[in-house]
Amino acid sequence: MSQHATAHVSGHYIGGEWIDGHGSVTFESENPATGESLATFRRGTAADVDAALAAAEDAFEEWRSLSYIDRAEYLWDIYHELRDRHAELGEIVSRECGKEISEGKADVTEAWHMVEWAAGNARHPHGDVVPSEVAGKDSYMRRKPRGVVSCITPWNFPVAIPFWHMAIALVEGNTVVWKPAEQTPWCGQIIAEMFEDAGIPDGVFNMVQGYGDAGSALVDDSRVDTVLFTGSAEVGHEIADTVGGEPGKLAACEMGGKNGIIVTEDADLDIAVHSAVMSSFKTTGQRCVSAERLIVHTDVYDEFKARFVEIAEDIAVGDPLEASTFMGPAIEADHVAKIRSHNELAVEEGAEVLVDRFELEAAEIPDGHAEGHWVGPFVYEIEYDGDLRCLNEECFGPHVALLEYDGDVERALEIHNDTPYGLAGAIISEDYRQLNAFRDRADVGLAYANLPCIGAEVQLPFGGVKKSGNGYPSAREAIEAVTERTAWTMNNSTEIEMAQGLSADITTSED
Ligand code: UN1
Numbered sequence: 001m002s003q004h005a006t007a008h009v010s011g012h013y014i015g016g017e018w019i020d021g022h023g024s025v026t027f028e029s030e031n032p033a034t035g036e037s038l039a040t041f042r043r044g045t046a047a048d049v050d051a052a053l054a055a056a057e058d059a060f061e062e063w064r065s066l067s068y069i070d071r072a073e074y075l076w077d078i079y080h081e082l083r084d085r086h087a088e089l090g091e092i093v094s095r096e097c098g099k100e101i102s103e104g105k106a107d108v109t110e111a112w113h114m115v116e117w118a119a120g121n122a123r124h125p126h127g128d129v130v131p132s133e134v135a136g137k138d139s140y141m142r143r144k145p146r147g148v149v150s151c152i153t154p155w156n157f158p159v160a161i162p163f164w165h166m167a168i169a170l171v172e173g174n175t176v177v178w179k180p181a182e183q184t185p186w187c188g189q190i191i192a193e194m195f196e197d198a199g200i201p202d203g204v205f206n207m208v209q210g211y212g213d214a215g216s217a218l219v220d221d222s223r224v225d226t227v228l229f230t231g232s233a234e235v236g237h238e239i240a241d242t243v244g245g246e247p248g249k250l251a252a253c254e255m256g257g258k259n260g261i262i263v264t265e266d267a268d269l270d271i272a273v274h275s276a277v278m279s280s281f282k283t284t285g286q287r288c289v290s291a292e293r294l295i296v297h298t299d300v301y302d303e304f305k306a307r308f309v310e311i312a313e314d315i316a317v318g319d320p321l322e323a324s325t326f327m328g329p330a331i332e333a334d335h336v337a338k339i340r341s342h343n344e345l346a347v348e349e350g351a352e353v354l355v356d357r358f359e360l361e362a363a364e365i366p367d368g369h370a371e372g373h374w375v376g377p378f379v380y381e382i383e384y385d386g387d388l389r390c391l392n393e394e395c396f397g398p399h400v401a402l403l404e405y406d407g408d409v410e411r412a413l414e415i416h417n418d419t420p421y422g423l424a425g426a427i428i429s430e431d432y433r434q435l436n437a438f439r440d441r442a443d444v445g446l447a448y449a450n451l452p453c454i455g456a457e458v459q460l461p462f463g464g465v466k467k468s469g470n471g472y473p474s475a476r477e478a479i480e481a482v483t484e485r486t487a488w489t490m491n492n493s494t495e496i497e498m499a500q501g502l503s504a505d506i507t508t509s510e511d
Contacts, residue, residue: 258293
């Protein structure tokens with residue numbers, strides 16, 4: 001696809017073919033930094049999802065009968081293409097979702113890391129040899145694919161997260177129907193082209209472009225064995241509820257957070273300020289692991305506040321394609337409105353506003369970018385109260401609260417854990433006891449010490465607790481959600497001998 005494909009309308013990839021599908025509605029991919037249209041796509045319908053699921057179901061038996069290593073070969077082709085096209089694809093990510101260019105490129109890097117992990121894992125053991133009580137028995141834990149996997153992915157990691165889902169699902173022997181986020185269909189189109197270039201057998205990988213209605217069709221259909229979802233808590237909980245009622249079907253939902261960083265009285269403040277700025281403002285606060293709460297000990301509060309505020313006042317918001325930019329725009333106009341309402345809510349609840357760059361000065365907006373969805377940092381301090389909505393509801397923007405605490409690390413942890421979410425968090429301290437207290441007691445799936453709470457690597461399980469996840473981590477651990485385990489026991493003897501001392505004698509009335 002060319003870099004300006006507005007004249008052309010791109011369709012869906014189903015059963016090894018590019019098709020227009022059943023619907024007549026199209027939608028645009030928009031550059032959030034300029035408002036310009038990048039390309040036009042067909043909006044998928046329930047009938048298109050139906051066709052894709054039929055193709056995926058048809059392709060399953062043949063695909064599962066290949067070896068892991070043969071299946072992984074297709075992914076290695078994609079791995080090389082991702083690497084070869086790094087700069088080009090990084091720029092496309094930045095243009096389509098507004099992340100600054102180093103983040104656009106890191107998204108592509110994270111994608112090939114995941115492909116490398118999943119395809120490399122094809123040569124690693126996939127189960128365990130388990131001892132038996134009975135010498136003549138061999139027991140094994142084996143894995144087999146679940147079948148058809150639906151993947152629904154977000155716009156903020158438009159290349160990496162699709163591969164968190166699909167690389168593992170495919171290597172494990174499942175077939176896939178994927179719906180990319182409606183904000184980033186261009187990245188979706190390119191990834192589908194890569195699968196086509198790799199020559200993946202027809203129907204093994206399918207992509208339907210579209211909105212939530214296509215996503216619902218992908219969740220509801222009885223041919224789907226696993227739904228992999230990464231996105232908002234609102235949608236994720238709906239999916240988990242729907243799927244929970246269907247026996248045999250499984251949903252792995254990774255959602256957001258109201259992530260916090262604790263800065264104790266023993267913190268190195270250079271590390272604290274650096275980590276907080278990265279966690280709150282990188283990706284314009286639009287990571288599910290971004291920090292919206294900074295919980296700072298009273299002994300270091302004033303100094304931390306002064307240093308953090310000074311940077312927030314000045315942080316470079318601008319054209320995502322410029323290397324000097326730290327924060328690009330928000331993804332879309334509706335999201336800007338949502339960020340505004342979170343900022344207003346904090347004020348209504350008594351926030352003392354320290355930095356308000358929500359409306360950027362005209363001079364801060366780069367030339368030719370007036371139609372972009374610009375927002376800057378919003379920093380406030382507020383007295384901690386567990387009932388405040390602003391401390392419980394995720395904004396998904398550059399919106400961050402400073403909370404002063406007094407007392408020991410247990411007090412900081414109490415505040416830290418007092419949200420419905422539990423995805424990521426960090427502690428900044430030079431005292432190893434405080435670090436270990438956080439490691440053991442923070443209600444999060446991703447915990448960091450003396451680091452930002454963003455930037456997890458793919459070889460770690462990625463997932464949260466409480467409202468942030470439903471118990472099936474993504475990335476490396478998606479393997480659990482796309483396979484069934486079989487406990488396989490084989491007898492090498494001609495006698496039947498049972499475990500637990502259970503008698504294997506058959507007695508009859510004659511005995
Ligand atoms: C997300 O925040 O939506 O840990 C995903 C990170 C990235 C993935 C983030 N590897 O920051």
